[in-house]
Amino acid sequence: QQQVKQSPQSLIVQKGGIPIINCAYENTAFDYFPWYQQFPGKGPALLIAIRPDVSEKKEGRFTISFNKSAKQFSLHIMDSQPGDSATYFCAASRFNAGGTSYGKLTFGQGTILTVHP
Amino acid sequence: EADIYQTPRYLVIGTGKKITLECSQTMGHDKMYWYQQDPGMELHLIHYSYGVNSTEKGDLSSESTVSRIRTEHFPLTLESARPSHTSQYLCASRGGNNEQFFGPGTRLTVL
Structure with missing residues (x-):
């Protein structure tokens, strides 16, 4: 029940395209859903995050869409650029979990995005 | 600015050696994590x-x-490294708003 499933495994788009990465979770106790961006040789960095009280959140060219009833959320990258080429990870956790959870993130499997010039 | 440091960045050692991967953060965060990640693959939490x-x-x-x-x-x-330990090890700490900050990672190769 802790699993987060991410798709697709890899994605290739042309510059200006709108790649969409999808994630599905099982644990209904999750209430914090971040997306991380990772470049080769670097650690992941937080890109954008959403709580279930809203269905969409936008920061710059990055948008998260959230569907609580379907237990799914997705990342859209508007006007994608070659510099967006990276691996993207979705994750989920309980936001202010105490006890043994301690805010542990459960990560998806990752999506390797390539944006061609 | 998030400051979390890992050393060494790269380490190649022989089987049976004892190694310590260092992780330090200057943000005063209580919660810290270690993840193991094979290249391009998902992150697996190993300690917190x-x-x-x-x-x-x-x-x-x-x-x-x-x-x-x-x-x-x-x-x-x-305590005793083996080839199966070859991987990337990522350290992270968590701030009050739930954001996890990651270090650059240590890429370990055990021969």
Whole structure:
């Protein structure tokens, strides 16, 4: 029940395209859903995050869409650029979990995005 | 600005050696984490700590051990490295708004 499933495994788009990465979770106790961006040789960095009280959140060219009833959320990258080429990870956790959870993130499997010039 | 440091960045060692991967953060965060990640693959939590003198094993079984004697320092030790330990090890700490900040990682190769 802790699993987060991410798709697709890899994605290739042309510059200006709108790649969409999808994630599905099982644990209904999750209430914090971040997306991380990772470049080769670097650690992941937080890109954008959403709580279930809203269905969409936008920061710059990055948008998260959230569907609580379907237990799914997705990342859209508007006007994608070659510099967006990276691996993207979705994750989920309980936001202010105490006890043994301690805010542990459960990560998806990752999506390797390539944006061609 | 998030400052979390890992050393060494790259390490190539022989089988049977004892190694310690260092992780330090200057943000005063109580919660810290170690993840194992094969290149381009998902992150697996192997250890976490919610404060000084408190450590727990993560979701992925690991032969490594950790300690947390100081808030800012969370080293990971392998008593006897094996080729199966070859991987990237990422350290992270968590701020009050739930954001996890990651270090640059240590890429370990055991021959």
